[in-house]
Each structure stands twice: as C-alpha cells, then as structure tokens.
Amino acid sequence: MLRNKPRAEVMKSRIPGRTLAVAACILTLLFSVGCRYDMQDQPRYKQYKSSEFFGDGKAMQDPPDGTVARGQLQENKALYTGKKEGVDINAPVESTTDAKGNTIVATFPNDVEELPLPLTKELLERGEQRYRVFCIVCHGPVGKGDGMVVRRGYPQPTTYHDDRLRNAPVGHFFDVITNGWGKMNGYSSQIPVADRWAIVAYIRALQASQNPNPKSVTAGDTPGANETKTDGNQESTNTEPAANGGAK
Template sequence: MLTSKSRVQSPKSKVGKASLYCLLLVAYCLLAVGCRYDMQDQPRYKALKKSDFFSDGRAMRDLPEGTVSRGNLRENKAFYTGKKENAGTAAPAASTTDALGNTVVTSFPDAVEEFPVPVSKELIDRGEQRYRVFCIVCHGPVGSGDGMVVRRGYPKPSTYHDDRLRNAPVGHFYDVITNGWGKMNGYAAQIPPADRWAIVAYIRTLQISQNPNGNMTLPMTGADVGQSAANTTTQSTTQTMASPRTGNQGETR
C-alpha cells in the first residue's frame, strides 16, 4: 500500500524534469527559427531589379517557349482571333481611299465569315450591354458614327450601314475590337473574347435593323432574329431622339 511519503518527489527529480523541459523549449525555438529562415527569408529578387547572375542582367525572366497558362491554350483560332486557319496565305486585302484621304479596306480574305459561337438572344443582349459601355460613345446608338465624342469634335468613325461594312465578315469586326483600327485603340485588355463576339452579334443586329429590306441574316439559335432586330430598332430610335440635351447655354450635350 502506497503512503503519502512514497508519493513525494525528490528535489533531484524535479530538477531533472525542469532541465528536460528547458531543453525541449530550446530545441523548438531553434527549429522554428530554422524554418522561418528557409521559408520566409530566403534570397529573392524584387520585380524589375538587376541581377548579377543572369548574363543579360535582368532578374525577371521570360517564360519558356511554349508555356501556356492553365485554361488559355486557345486552340480555336476563329474564336480567339476572328481569322481563318489559313490566315495570311490568301491574297492580300484590297483597299481604296475615301473622300477624306483615309485608306479603306474593301476585302477581308483572312476574316472568318461565320460566328464561332451560337448566336442567341442572350448573346445579343449581352452584346448590347457591352456596346453601350465601350462603343456607343463613338459609334452612336445605332452605329451611324455619331456618338457623343464625335459631336464634340472627335473624328467620325465609319458607319456600320454602308455596303462595305454590311458585307464585311464578322471576323473583321472582331479583329477591329481586338487590335484597333485607325484612330481606334484595341480593346483586348478590356473586353474578353466571348464579349467581343457578343458585341459583333449586336452590331449585326443593328445593321439588320437599319436595313430591314436587305438580305442580311443572323444565324440565331433559340430566338427569332426578326423580333430582336425590331426591338433594337425601336429602342435605338427612342434613344437617338432622346439623347441630345440642351444645356443652359444652348449647348447640345
């Protein structure tokens, strides 16, 4: 039977345990310091800094040739560029000069002629929304080239409703949105590819709405292009009539 006397620890035992705890604490601290040095304080370069290691002196390195980020393989050339698979092998684009001395392209041999995405009412609605954000300020509500900045003196863009652009393939409009044209900058950084095609679909709808007796068609899926064009005509006409506002000084805004 244990007695209270037998359960009392000797001073020597207490000192031994305290020493063990201290050693464990020191070992843990050393381990923690070692991990921090390896993982957080390892040598590294800051962006755009000089490097004495590489022969060209640049710390920032180019990606290895052929590197593709996840989800950006872009195998569908028509979708991402608006151009045919054999682009560059056809005859060069024909061009002429307009009355203002601007070079105007009249043929588009490399541009795709069909949409690489299904054209639906939802796509056109999305295109209309994006058009009002990025395009209407120059091209105007119905694409006549009479946007607000043009009324303020900015060079007028071509109307979508002349025969040249009515007959232009859809890939041409996509390419212009992507890379720019003339005084227009490219919008590749602001508008993703799917939205660019949505805008192109809406431009086609505008062209049909302003030329209802023509033979232009839009390969719609799940909706009627005639109804979409009719809605576009009504909305655009109303906005065109309502957009000019007269300020206090008689200035058109």
C-alpha cells in the same frame, strides 16, 4: 526574512510592485494599439499596390511571355482571332480610295464569316449591354459614329451602315475590336473574347435595324430570327434563316 523586516520597509517594497503592474498594464495597452494597426495594414500585397521587390515597382506581375495557363491554349483560331484557319495571310486585298484619299479596304479574305459562338438571344443581349458600355461612347447608340466622345471632338468613326461594313465578315469586326483600326485603340484588355463576339453579333443587329432588307445581312446574325420568335408564328421562324442563308 520578511518577518524580520520593519513594517515600513515592507510597505516600501510593495509600492514599486504595484507601480510596476500599472506600468505593465499601460504598456500592454500601448502594444495593443500597435497590434490594431499591424492587422489593419498587413504586410501583404493587395491589388494594384506598389512593391519594392519587383523592378517595375508593381505588386501585380504579368505572367512571363509565352506562358499558357491551364485551359487557355486558345486553339480555336476563329474564336480567338477572328481569322480563318490555313488562309494565306498575303491573300490579295481589294481596296479603293475615297474622295479624301483614304484607302478603304473592301475585302477581308482572312476573316471568318460565321460567328464562332452560337447566336442566342442571351448573346445578343449581352452584346447590346457591352456595346452600351464600350462602343457607344464613340460609335453612338445605333453605330452612326455620333457618340458623346465624338461630339467632344474625337475624329468621327465611319458608320456601320454602309455597304462596305454591311458586307464585311464578322471576323473583321472582331479583329477591329481586338487590335484597333485607324485612330481606334484595340480593346482586347478591356473586353474578353466572348464579349467581343457578343458585340459583333449586336453590331449585325444594329445594321439590320437600320437597313431592314433580309438579303443584305448574313442570315444567322439578324435579330429578326429572335424577334419573330416572340411575335411571329413558329413556322416562319424556322424557314426564315434558311431562306436568308440561301440568299447569302
């Protein structure tokens, strides 16, 4: 067939073929541009992206109420709530009234008195670091309630360095960090449980630092035990906590 065609006709039929090839190349290139953007913005959810699928518009969904993740049963009540096991919630709470008419709770019968985590140098250091992230903004570097946010006009929190809070059990501080107190919001969404206890341990250290009287602080919670390890002799380290524990 082709042989019978005049030369000019063959030329004619070739040209559209070449044009087609070029057009196909350009189209492919155009598609490849499209591919790049599909890969760039893939149809999957990243953190904090919005979603049209869920009613609340959020891609990140909360687990249904009452869900317990594996290993998250939180059986240890003291660790996760700072409250004692089997204590009457309606136990009488002593309270007094200050000059301004505010009620001051003086006893905390439901709160645990011992740290549920072993008190180590690492725990205290972690506590100091976390304190400087979350607490220092209001409570100030040593807990006198003179943080930057207070200087900007936030109502001043009470100092850690009065008898009421020196004698308050550690569980009380944990409870306040978790659920808030007065004008302070709870920090449970910002600070994990272990870090909350680390902060509580550090607050005890701050209290001891501003009131260096071994009889007024709980024995195991003072930073003194750790400090003597470095400068004092080993014997005093071993005897001191026991002596303090006896005093308490």
